[in-house]
Structure formats: structure tokens, C-alpha cells
Amino acid sequence: MKLQKFKSLPYIKFFDFHDDPYRSEFLNYSYCTQCKITYVDKHWKLNARPEEMKNPILCPACKKIKEEYFEGILYIKGEFAKKHRDEIMNLLKNEEQKQRTKTALPRIGKIEEKDDMIIVYTTNDKLAYRLGKTLFQAYKGDLSIKWSDGNIFTRVYWER
Incomplete structure (x- = not known):
């Protein structure tokens, strides 16, 4: 098993290059x-x-x-997200397009709105992380990232 360490923000993840x-x-x-x-x-x-x-x-x-079959989920909560929904969605779409210029496969697969939350499903765990990081850098707020034990699923929570 090959492990590599990537650092960014205050989060560290050991990547196990799994068989997709x-x-x-x-x-x-x-x-x-x-x-x-x-x-x-x-x-x-x-x-x-x-x-x-x-x-x-x-x-x-x-x-x-x-x-x-999604490998990442981004949960967006808070009054700020309700008021600035269109801006946030444009920011996420732009970040997805930016990532697609590097590699064509990571995508936003589905977007749901439930109660006071926007849920964004991604085909790649790293894309969910990058979307959360982009929201944090643009609007601050609280960012929490939960990596799965098998390193193939990520839950990202952003709230403001």
C-alpha cells in the first residue's frame, strides 16, 4: 500500500491510492x-x-x-448561503471548470436543496475538498472536512 501525505489548510490526509x-x-x-x-x-x-x-x-x-456513485459531498448551511445562493453556485461551477482543465473527470454530479442546506455531490473526493476550500477562501465561515477511513469518500461541511 502506497501512502503519500498532502498538506493544505489545517487538514492532512494520507492518500491510499485505491482501486476505483x-x-x-x-x-x-x-x-x-x-x-x-x-x-x-x-x-x-x-x-x-x-x-x-x-x-x-x-x-x-x-x-x-x-x-x-459519489465520492464526495459538500454540505453548505447558514443564512449567508440562503441569501447568496446564486453567487455560491457560480463560484462552485467556476471551480469545477477550473479543475476540469487540469483533469477532465472530476465533476459535480448532483445538487440538492433540503431545508436550510445545499448538498453538492461530486464524482471525486478531492473535488469536494477543493470546493469547500474555495468557499472558505472566498467567504470565510466554518469549514470541516471528514475523510473516510478507506480514503475514498469525503464529507465537507461549510457554514456561515
Whole structure:
């Protein structure tokens, strides 16, 4: 088992590079029929042309969204969140797009609103962490991060 330590904010997580059931080897020059990202030279890419690709598939992120297999959840609570909902959602979407330029797979899978809370489900545990960190840096508030023991699930709580 290979462990690495990443530090940021006051939180430390030891990453166990687990076997993701949705990550497998795909044929080179594959493309996702749903989101149009492409698989070239063992990397998922946004800007390659799907029409030049030969193998139609469903990418791991789209499969996770379809089957509701989420690795991260961000809980947003508080009066501030109610009043500034649109600003917060735009900030989260912008951060998701920024992360997608680095790697095409992390996505916001689903957003729910329950009572006084907004719940954001992500296909990647690190994306949930980054979204919470972005909220904290932009609006301050209280940020709490709960990593699972198996290192494949993250709950992030932000309140203001």
C-alpha cells in the first residue's frame, strides 16, 4: 500500500491510492458519448475532437453520475448561503471548470436543496475538498472536512 501525505489548510490526509471500480483501461481514441471528453494516450482530455475518435463509450465520471456513485459531498448551511445562493453556485461551477482543465473527470454530479442546506455531490473526493476550500477562501465561515477511513469518500461541511 502506497501512502503519500498532502498538506493544505489545517487538514492532512494520507492518500491510499485505491482501486476505483470505475477506472479501467480503455481503448485508445475512445470518446464519451455523453460529455464528449476523449481518451488519448491513457489520459482523459477535454479539447480533443470526438469526431476523430473511433470507440464510443461512457466515461467513468458519466457512469458515476448515472449510477449515483459519489465520492464526495459538500454540505453548505447558514443564512449567508440562503441569501447568496446564486453567487455560491457560480463560484462552485467556476471551480469545477477550473479543475476540469487540469483533469477532465472530476465533476459535480448532483445538487440538492433540503431545508436550510445545499448538498453538492461530486464524482471525486478531492473535488469536494477543493470546493469547500474555495468557499472558505472566498467567504470565510466554518469549514470541516471528514475523510473516510478507506480514503475514498469525503464529507465537507461549510457554514456561515
